[in-house]
Amino acid sequence: MRFLYYPGCSLKSSGRAYEESLLAVFARLQFPLEELPEWNCCGATAYMGIDEKKAFVLAARNLALAEQHGDGQPVHLVAPCAACYLVLLKTQKYMVEYKPIGRAISDALKSVGLKYRGQVKIRHPLDVLIKEVGLERIRAAVSRPLEGMKIACYYGCQVVRPFAEFDDPHDPMSMDDLLRACGAETVDWPCKVRCCGAMLTGTVEEVGQRRSYMILHEAMRRGVDAVATACPLCQFNLECFQGPMSRRYRDQVEMSVAYFTQIVGKAMGLDERTLGMHRLFIPLRQPPALLGTSHDC
Amino acid sequence: MPGLQIQRRVKYQEELDADFPRRVADMPGAADLNRCIQCGTCSATCPVSSFMDLTPRRVVAMTRAGFKEEVLRSNTIWLCASCYSCTVECPKGIKITDVMYALKRLAIQERAYPRHFPTPVLAREFFHKVRQTGRSNEGQIATVMILKTNPLKLLRQIPLGLKLLVKGRMSLWTEKMSGNKRQLQDLLDYMDTHKELR
Amino acid sequence: MSQSPACPRIGVYVCHCGMNIAKQVAVEAVTEFAARLPGVAVARHYKFMCSDPGQELIQQDIKESGLERVVVASCSPLLHEATFRKACAAGGLNPFCFQMANIREQVAWVTADKGRATSKAKALIAAAVERVSRAQPLERKRLAVGDKVVIVGGGIAGIHAALTIADAGKKVYLVEREPTIGGHMAKFDKTFPTLDCAACILTPKMSSVKNHPNIELMSYSEVEKVEGFAGNFKITIQKKPRYVHEELCVGCGECVDACVFPKAKFPSEFDEGLALRKPVYMPFPQATPAVVVIDPNTCLQLTKGKCKQKCVEACQRGAIDLKQEPEQVEVEAAAVIVATGFKTFDPRGLPQYGYGRYGNVYTSLEVERMVNASGPTGGEVVLKDGAKPRSVAIIHCVGSRDKKTHPWCSRVCCMYSLKLAHLVKERSGADVFSFYIDMRTPGKGYEEFYDRLLEEGVHFIRGRVSHITDWAMTKAEEGKLVVSAEDSLIGVTRRIPVDMVILSVGLEPQPDAQEVRKKFNISCSQEGWFLERHPKLAPVATFTDGVWIAGACQGPKDIPDTVAQAGAAASEALALIDKGYVEIEPNTAEVDPEACSGCKTCLGMCPYHAIRRDEEKGVAVVNEALCKGCGTCVAACPSGAISQHMFTDDEIYQELEGILSYV
The missing domain is CATH 1.10.1060.10 (Alpha-helical ferredoxin)
Structure with a gap:
């Protein structure tokens, strides 16, 4: 079994800390992820709104490349970005469910010498960590358990719905299980799968930011040290607009928002820089018990 | 009244x-x-x-x-x-x-969306960028979108942009896909020339 | 009655009912009080008198202490009177030498003060003791019952009940007032939600009825009079003259061809007036019995007395008899099942919908005929001018859910409207707009049928249509029927021009429901639907023993529910027959012939027609089988000649005495 890694555009820019921490954690677990060569943008949600068949073709090229890369072996394509994960799954599914789409995509791929037979398994890192690596191995790799740290796991939308099968779309637990294995306390809260506002934070701010604000407000009310995310857009929305939010809603909004991989890496005693901690606008809040135990800072 | x-x-x-x-x-x-x-x-x-x-x-x-x-x-x-x-x-x-x-x-x-409404503009910018480079660049796309829909807003966004630059979370150049860029463009062109597929 | 010389030995039992009684009533004090009452030989209290040990207490005391009367002070007699009577009988005492005092519902549950509750309980027990001392041993009488059933109405309910009973080996008289059985169901093309053909499932049952050795089919007949009581009814049936000897006619149709009217001229009842018939006609090809009928209102001989009577000539079997007279038949029956069905609402009562004014506004029943392959258009959906409609509106709730017409939901219209939408779309390819208030599809496979129709692309518009007009406001509306409604889900009023409108008319009671109700001595709800004994627990029984109801005469219902009720009514009737007897409670009235003056006052007062006058002796006689012990006659009798068992004056005065002397 090969596990290929599909970063997607965000993990190379705004979500670099996600890529850095993800790769570091998987390396520490001796579970190597190999980046899919020559990958292209998945098409994301914006493309769907203009030309859906082209959007599917964009995603399908990546699937074809991954399948080719497997040389007949089963290939798993790990997509950490929620949007990439969803688009790849959707393409895979719709190619089968809607014959005209399947045919159009196959024809287009054929025109450039590619072929996709539907053999790639699309996986989210949460899924891989729980089902392939296993909590036992993760617990064994934890050198600095996050005792006293209270975290709100925020899964967002597209990681858990509508196509994912590895967790419950209404009450997912994989991230909670993972962070609990790292010694942290996670809270049961109603915002786990509520929308952060997605691209509306940039396009229709008053709508988008209200979503992010309501989620952060609830996290603060529940007294958590940090919100853990599994999506670069969620992380960006929740973290980067706290200033404007505070002004807009006349409420001091301050909350650490980190990728779940950064938090796991921390528990494994990985170096702050390796985990991209320096890229956060708001440093990950240290519970008193953990202060002074990390490698730098 | x-x-x-x-x-x-x-x-x-x-x-x-x-x-x-x-x-x-x-x-x-x-x-x-x-x-x-x-x-x-x-x-x-x-x-x-x-x-x-x-x-x-x-x-x-x-x-x-x-x-x-x-x-x-x-x-x-x-x-x-x-x-x-x-x-x-x-x-x-x-x-x-x-x-x-x-x-x-x-x-x-049908060009039925409101003028200066950012979402369709964002979608279009995204569309073009991906066609050119195979990848999107959030910062650039957002900048163009704001310029096209509400240029005044750009001023307000400068602090955020700078912060992202400093943190290494935004780049002024687009990272391009490696390898066979031609293949991707051919693929998209094929879709354009084979309208019957749509 | 007679004064009892020696006071009988009485046992009193006070029940705690767990804490139900004991927490409000001082049961020990009450028991001590009871022990001192005259005639009381034994007084006990116990946690649960209705339990086996409680009942055994009574039995034991009867045997060991020689009790002659028993009083139990506990709950309502509705709950446990039968239990304790049985206990008395098991102990060897006549079960009517028993009296119950209700100190739970009437005392413990409704009296806040414990002291008052206790004294109230004492008073009630004293009353019961006094009363029971005058009780007389009584016997329940048994009357043998017959084994035949009369079923009124030959729709699917009557047919199903008849076949069920006949298959059980009992004789059935199936009385139908129309020339054929089949009812409304025979008119339908398809049935929801399975879309199976109505005729395919109904006509085999119709011919089974005709051929069943245990069923006597009396079509074109009506019940005239019902006498008797459960197990022993005497029913008079009038056979209307169909001017054809049923046993001779083979339904060949020669007479119809020969009729002096060269063409069919009169609206066919079966085809809802969409097709024409002659005065001599067969209602429809599968009519059962397959016998022609001559309509006395259109036949020249029968109306004007002048006709060449070609039909008589044409019939080689000599079956036609234009001088036929009504015939009365009297039959005996143990049970009656009334299954007289419904009528559809006449939309002329809602002129805003244009029925009768615009030719292309139809009722749903008319469209049922239209879409029927054997109907007037051979199953084609066509406009009055013969063209196929390109758009059709179906209006739900016409004559339903409207205080001005009928307040009830007719229950079947949503589903049959969906069915018609499907059939109209299938037959004509028209765009169908269905206007509904609420979509009501509660039934097995019904919601799924709605789903199917949604997927078939019927346009469902939630909103009640205000009016249908040919007033065109735009070019596109010219020559069309315009349907106006608020699309309440979109929030805008819409005008939709269509070629054809179908009014989904509601169900209402038969116009003669009141007369039928009186004939069978059953009740009607205010609306005119026959009343069941209990809406949940006795849905096919009536307040008259031996008479059951089934199908839509009881309220709007669909075919599955109707058939279920018919089966239920049939099995309840069979249960009565199988038991073989009816037992009569001895609380009946009795006339003292010495005192009766024969004034007949009581005859008119009796709600159960249980009293008749013995003309020979000139006195009133109570039929114990019919008497319900209501006591009306006892109070009404000017001579004081009537008394009622279990409620003799003596008992009642003594009871009053008891309640007043000890408070």
């Missing part, structure tokens, strides 16, 4: 577009529109329906009845954040998010 506001609201059947529901239903995922029983679960679960001029339920009802103008000009389709809550909750299995995508595409085709 200003004069009484009087607006005539009646719909004659001939004002409706009987073909519209068919065009929408032809799009993948939107074919099940007819199954809708108007329960309103989609509107209730939608995180942004409170801002919409037409709730998702009404969009479905009106699409089905042929209210093309009203539907394509509504802000609803552009406020949809693709969170897929409606799709998951719909008791009749209607893929409402896909319906919204279908309506977005029709609105762009």
